[in-house]
Amino acid sequence: MNSTSTHFVPPRRVGIYEPVHQFGMWGESFKSNISNGTMNTPNHIIIPNNQKLDNNVSEDTSHGTAGTPHMFDQEASTSRHPDKIQRRLAQNREAARKSRLRKKAYVQQLETSRLKLIQLEQELDRARQQGFYVGNGIDTNSLGFSETMNPGIAAFEMEYGHWVEEQNRQICELRTVLHGHINDIELRSLVENAMKHYFELFRMKSSAAKADVFFVMSGMWRTSAERFFLWIGGFRPSDLLKVLLPHFDVLTDQQLLDVCNLKQSCQQAEDALTQGMEKLQHTLADCVAAGQLGEGSYIPQVNSAMDRLEALVSFVNQADHLRHETLQQMYRILTTRQAARGLLALGEYFQRLRALSSSWATRHREPTLSIATPGTAAIFRRGTASATSTSSSFHGVRIQHQVSARVPAAATISSSSPKPSVVMMSKREAELKEIRSKTTEQLQEEVVDLKGELFMLRLQKSARNEFKSSDFRRMKKQVARMLTVKREREIKEGIKKRLSRKLDRQWKKSIVPRPPPSLKKLQEEEAAEEAAEAAKSA
Amino acid sequence: MDKVMRMSSEKGVVIFTKSSCCLSYAVQVLFQDLGVNPKIHEIDKDPECREIEKALMRLGCSKPVPAVFIGGKLVGSTNEVMSMHLSSSLVPLVKPYLC
Numbered sequence: 190m191n192s193t194s195t196h197f198v199p200p201r202r203v204g205i206y207e208p209v210h211q212f213g214m215w216g217e218s219f220k221s222n223i224s225n226g227t228m229n230t231p232n233h234i235i236i237p238n239n240q241k242l243d244n245n246v247s248e249d250t251s252h253g254t255a256g257t258p259h260m261f262d263q264e265a266s267t268s269r270h271p272d273k274i275q276r277r278l279a280q281n282r283e284a285a286r287k288s289r290l291r292k293k294a295y296v297q298q299l300e301t302s303r304l305k306l307i308q309l310e311q312e313l314d315r316a317r318q319q320g321f322y323v324g325n326g327i328d329t330n331s332l333g334f335s336e337t338m339n340p341g342i343a344a345f346e347m348e349y350g351h352w353v354e355e356q357n358r359q360i361c362e363l364r365t366v367l368h369g370h371i372n373d374i375e376l377r378s379l380v381e382n383a384m385k386h387y388f389e390l391f392r393m394k395s396s397a398a399k400a401d402v403f404f405v406m407s408g409m410w411r412t413s414a415e416r417f418f419l420w421i422g423g424f425r426p427s428d429l430l431k432v433l434l435p436h437f438d439v440l441t442d443q444q445l446l447d448v449c450n451l452k453q454s455c456q457q458a459e460d461a462l463t464q465g466m467e468k469l470q471h472t473l474a475d476c477v478a479a480g481q482l483g484e485g486s487y488i489p490q491v492n493s494a495m496d497r498l499e500a501l502v503s504f505v506n507q508a509d510h511l512r513h514e515t516l517q518q519m520y521r522i523l524t525t526r527q528a529a530r531g532l533l534a535l536g537e538y539f540q541r542l543r544a545l546s547s548s549w550a551t552r553h554r555e556p557t558l559s560i561a562t563p564g565t566a567a568i569f570r571r572g573t574a575s576a577t578s579t580s581s582s583f584h585g586v587r588i589q590h591q592v593s594a595r596v597p598a599a600a601t602i603s604s605s606s607p608k609p610s611v612v613m614m615s616k617r618e619a620e621l622k623e624i625r626s627k628t629t630e631q632l633q634e635e636v637v638d639l640k641g642e643l644f645m646l647r648l649q650k651s652a653r654n655e656f657k658s659s660d661f662r663r664m665k666k667q668v669a670r671m672l673t674v675k676r677e678r679e680i681k682e683g684i685k686k687r688l689s690r691k692l693d694r695q696w697k698k699s700i701v702p703r704p705p706p707s708l709k710k711l712q713e714e715e716a717a718e719e720a721a722e723a724a725k726s727a
Numbered sequence: 728m729d730k731v732m733r734m735s736s737e738k739g740v741v742i743f744t745k746s747s748c749c750l751s752y753a754v755q756v757l758f759q760d761l762g763v764n765p766k767i768h769e770i771d772k773d774p775e776c777r778e779i780e781k782a783l784m785r786l787g788c789s790k791p792v793p794a795v796f797i798g799g800k801l802v803g804s805t806n807e808v809m810s811m812h813l814s815s816s817l818v819p820l821v822k823p824y825l826c
Binding site: 447450451454455457458460461462464465466468469472496497500503504507510511514515517518521 | 747748749750752753754756757760761790805806809810812813814815817818
């Protein structure tokens with residue numbers, strides 16, 4: 190332990206006699222603190238006393254040792270207060286121990302949570318197998334667990350989730366196919382698959398209606414925006430036509446006629462069903478409200494109402510039948526390619542509604558994000574931009590990802606925002622804006638200046654003067670930014686890498702070293718001082 | 728059975744309904760929209776309600792009401808009516824009976 194102090198000799202021979210007398214004190218303090226890694230060299234031992242060493246002795250030892258870590262040079266000044274060092278090191282130890290304990294506690298917490306999670310998942314699987322009510326998160330407004338556990342409804346919700354996924358896949362396929370080339374036979378099979386898919390949905394709905402017609406009527410298995418347009422448990426057939434028709438530019442006369450007829454008959458059927466529903470509501474209301482005031486028991490009313498409610502199931506079935514028939518007729522009237530376009534339009538319409546539901550649901554989340562980050566308006570834009578993407582089922586996840594990457598995202602997105610109406614801009618964005626506003630020649634001049642400043646910093650550092658070490662990083666990054674912008678502009682003009690490198694080399698050869706602004710300022714100040722002094726003395 | 732046949736040939740368009748059935752009401756409204764004035768038989772007001780129901784079911788309707796007869800021939804229940812209407816085959820069928 191004692192031997193270690195022999196290694197700590199200052200590299201500068203100049204100052205050797207100064208800190209020599211401090212070696213002794215060092216030795217004592219380091220004896221307790223130096224741990225494992227050091228070597229034992231029994232030859233060079235300095236007696237760890239508080240006495241002053243002979244200059245001769247110290248000279249010998251100092252000459253005899255090898256290179257030393259010069260960082261302890263700086264420790265020389267603090268060895269005058271061994272107590273402080275001791276105290277600091279002790280506090281450090283305490284802090285380290287506490288931190289270790291905290292980490293241990295945290296890890297234990299994690300382990301228990303993990304175990305709990307596994308248990309919950311097992312329970313969930315078991316429950317699912319038994320057909321309990323499981324909420325299917327289509328959008329962020331999804332149901333959790335419902336109070337009533339209806340196996341038919343649980344199955345329906347799961348099936349609907351799969352239906353939506355399959356729907357999305359089909360839409361993607363249709364989209365790529367319509368952009369490219371496909372022969373009619375394959376297109377026809379695609380279209381027929383899509384039609385079958387819709388019919389499958391109606392079949393699912395009818396069995397769900399038998400299980401719980403109110404659930405199907407409520408539209409809770411759909412996203413909120415879709416629910417807004419709900420008509421007897423689904424979309425309006427007339428809406429379907431409205432969505433499809435703008436996408437057909439060229440229709441034959443016969444087609445036009447047929448479409449017109451279909452539109453009219455669809456509307457009539459829809460109105461008939463609507464009126465039927467209204468009558469049902471009236472009769473049901475009358476039923477429930479019937480009887481004397483204050484009778485107490487309302488079982489007769491409830492019973493008669495129950496009979497009437499059976500009709501609701503048939504209404505839902507009729508509505509679905511209407512949708513089915515409308516789709517079928519459209520398919521009959523249109524050509525295969527037109528039908529494909531129509532199905533794509535319809536599918537995209539519902540996708541957009543789902544995306545709308547998602548972004549509407551998350552529109553209140555953005556203000557909380559903006560507290561931590563600078564450009565608030567940019568965050569709003571980011572939220573909506575992310576939400577209008579097609580994959581609606583991943584919305585929740587996507588927003589979370591962006592939260593974790595919020596700092597760089599905010600900087601990049603808001604700086605690329607075209608609207609200048611956002612007054613509040615972060616420092617970095619303001620800098621970037623300034624950089625972009627300069628011309629390329631100005632950028633080059635700035636780069637040269639910055640490099641000069643970096644040079645000055647390095648001088649300061651080697652002269653052991655005072656300097657801000659953060660300036661190094663800051664300036665280097667500024668240089669990088671400017672060069673990036675310069676290269677961006679080059680790319681826009683179409684200059685490839687080789688040519689760009691050539692131009693770079695030319696530029697570098699051509700620059701003339703000149704004093705950077707900071708030096709100039711110093712010189713000016715000095716000149717001003719001298720002038721003032723000269724003026725004073727003169 | 729005969730009663731049903733008799734009743735269904737009384738007028739061009741005959742609909743058998745029940746006063747409690749709102750789906751039949753919807754079918755009624757549809758025909759009225761088309762400009763036809765169908766003859767409505769509310770079979771629950773009829774004393775032979777059960778037999779008429781049975782007869783209608785035997786004729787092929789899965790549900791006794793609403794049952795639509797056009798020109799004495801059974802068209803069907805709501806499903807058939809809607810399908811026919813959307814495929815534009817209902818209108819020509821009722822054309823002779825427009826008022």
